[in-house]
Structures are given as C-alpha cells and as structure tokens.
Amino acid sequence: MPTALSEPGFVLLDEHCHPVTFNRAALQILAFPTKPDQIKQPTVFLKDTVASNLLNSQGKYRLEFVREYQSGGRRYACRAFQLHSNGTAKPGLAVALLLERHTSTGDALGDLTRQFDLTEREIQTVALLLEGLTSKEIATRMDISPNTVKAFLHLVMLKMGVSTRSAIIGKIVGPLPQNGQSAATQPHP
Secondary structure, eight states: OBOOOSOOEEEEEOTTSOEEEEOHHHHHHHHTTSOGGGOSOHHHHHHHHIIIIIEEEEOSSOEEEOSEEEETTEEEEEEEEEOEETTEEOTTOOEEEEEEEOOBOHHHHHHHHHHHOOOHHHHHHHHHHHTTOOHHHHHHHHTSOHHHHHHHHHHHHHHHTOSSHHHHHHHHHOOOOOSSOOTTTSOOO
16 A cells, blocks of 8 residues: 655646646656756646546546556556535636655554554555545445445544544655745755
C-alpha cells in the first residue's frame, strides 16, 4: 500500500481539464526526464499531458483519472478530488490532482496500529483509503457493506482525533513543512 515519499505534485484543473495552477513537483513528475525549466509553455504541456496520460475518460457527468502514473522508474498514486462549495461543484474549478510517490506503508500502518489501537479491519480500511478508493470500492474489496466501511472510518476518525477522511490520510502521510515555506516553494530533492 502506498504513501508519499517526496513532495507531491499538485495540479488544479478547471471544468475543461485545463490547468489553473500547479506546483513545480507536478511539472517535474509529468515532464521527466525533461527538466521543468526546459518547458517553454508549462500550462500547455500540462493540459496535453493530463489529457493524454492521466485522464481515463470524460463521461457526460464525471471525469475519470488513472489511479497510478509511471514517471521514469518511479510510480505515483494519482488522486483526483472533485471540488465542491456548499455541496455543489464550484463554478470554474473541477478537479484537484495529487501525484504522490509510492513506497511501502507497512511500517506506517504498523505504527498506526500501535499509536491509535486500530483493529486489523480498521487498518485494512485505512490502507484501501490510502489507495484513493471510495467507500463503495473499499466495501467491494473487503466484501462488506459501504455502511460498514463508513462505520470503520468513523471509528478510525474517533481514535485518531480527526473529523474527515482526508485528515486520516494527513496523519499517515505526515505534517506539512514547518520551515515557513509552502510545499509549492520548497526546493525539490
């Protein structure tokens, strides 16, 4: 099961899948082996790359993105988040894409078990959540109902002292940088 190892790539797309903003890491991941500074029109490059490599299909009502992206010898989890404001899609903005490098989460999940006293089924639910699966997809994989998945996630939230699914992921992936720089302005290793 994957978690992030290095700075994640972030791309904010409008309703037509055109990049609105992005961080340097996204450009670095998607352009590899080309260096980001060598790309003359990064917005055009990202638009084409998202359309050709990250977008599975564009149905009438839903965008569907790949779950994994290969860049050189590295694999990245690709997570797409539909943007909402007050329960509806936010006009002008459609999706935030997050590209996180894969690595083993065995240690992280083991630490979670000890730190938060999670059960085996709660850990399994969290591991599938880390893959970017929905409650329905997690339910199918675990052969349980979506309501049971929601109950497991609720218990995990209580034990971790958080109130959202993304906060569970945040506890596992780790804290934001503390040195005063945003993730978008930090130097990339």
